[in-house]
Amino acid sequence: MKDAPNTYTISKAIGEDIVAKAMDSLPAVIMRPTIVISMWKDPIPGWTDNINGPAGSIIAFGTGVLRSIYARKDMNADFVCVDVVADNVLVLGAYSVQNQIPNKVFNISSHNQITVTWKQCQELSIKLNKERIPFDIFLWVPSGMTRNSRLMHYIDVLLWQYIPALIIDMFLPLFGYKPMLWQVQLRVMKAMSVLEFYYNNEWTFLNDASVKATAWLNAKELGKYTLSQSEIVPEEFMTNQIFGLRRYILKEPDENIPKSRRLMSIMIWVDRIGSIILKLILAYLFYRFVISKMCNLL
CATH class of the missing domain: 4.10.220 (Light-harvesting Protein)
Incomplete structure (x- = not known):
């Protein structure tokens, strides 16, 4: 894979290259959303149908399974809500055709709209899980550390994840349950290892081209389509995201x-x-x- 961190990035690059080469004869537009996360507001705030990316980390921290991530604390996390992506797709296709935009490649990102670091995301989700919206099932009190040092991260994982999982698995058969936490830990750490590349690198995805489309919309369309995330309130959004994970992923009723x-x-x-x-x-x-x-x- 050369310098590519995973097959996901390779497949995206290959697909984009194929479309780019056929653009002269194909009515196509390339849109590049950054890390797609839960719905912001339309039609269901907090809605999601998977635990890829940050959603999985929120559940892992909130249930006490994950206690440490290896990440640069000052790295900005460039998220884009799935409803914002959908609105951009609808608008930018028409915008590029009607205005005969020569460069039909658009970045859909939060650049110059909202700034939040990985550490801030982690701390906010843990705070909300502890104080306001806990999950129904959790092993321990949500807690976690963002480590710049890989060595310190591995020490944290050993002391607060692996050893407790092994100890609990030793006693589970005594209560009629099968050992499972060790396997859960292995799956969680495998997922986290995939995300480490993104936790420790930062990119600037210029979204000037897509932002220009906002000026093209009339007043009625501006009320219908959301192309920018500049009005997002992080705590309000994270609250809705945790509610969404409870309702649509974990199937936990609000009652x-x-x-x-x-x-x-x-x-x-x-x-x-x-x-x-x-x-x-x-x-x-x-x-x-x-x-x-x-x-x-x-």
């Missing part, structure tokens, strides 16, 4: 949210108490085997 909040509150206290106990044990061991021996030597 369960109060119960899930109560369970989350209990788990938060269990997590705090467990953390205190662990720190006390580590402090005792440090005193018992390090400080006491140093005192004896003196």
Whole structure:
């Protein structure tokens, strides 16, 4: 694959190249959306039908399965909502033909519209999962770290994902359940390894050509088609996205949210108490085997 990170990027490039070569005889327009995410507002805010990309990470963090990602904290995440993509497709096709646009290649991106980093996305989704919209089923309190260091990331994964998964799998047969968390961890980390390329690189997709189409629309059309994401409020959008993942992916009814909040509150206290106990044990061991021996030597 040479320098391509995966087969997905290769297949897109090949398909685009085929269309570009046939453009002289084919009425076609090439549109390049960046990372497509859940619906913004029309017709169903938060709607999605898959867990590709950021949606899968939100579920993994929200259920306590994922605790760390290897990503550059300051990298901007260029997302575009699926309804914005659909509106751009409808408008740009007509716009390019009626205005005889010579370069029929359009980037559909959030460039100069909204800026958000991977770390901000992670922190916001975890905050909402903990405080307002927990999932019905979660293993532990949502938490996570964005690591610039691959070594620190692997240490986090080992301590807070792999080892707990193995320990829990050892006890599951005692309660009549099959071991499963280790396999879940392997699948999650495989998916995350695919995303690492995008988490640690940043591109600027100029969208000037597609933005110009906004001026071409009349007042009625401007109310019907949304071509820009400049009015997105990150917390409001993330709230709708988590609701969408609950409803359309996890099939969790909204009526369960109060119960899930109560369970989350209990788990938060269990997590705090467990953390205190662990720190006390580590402090005792440090005193018992390090400080006491140093005192004896003196």
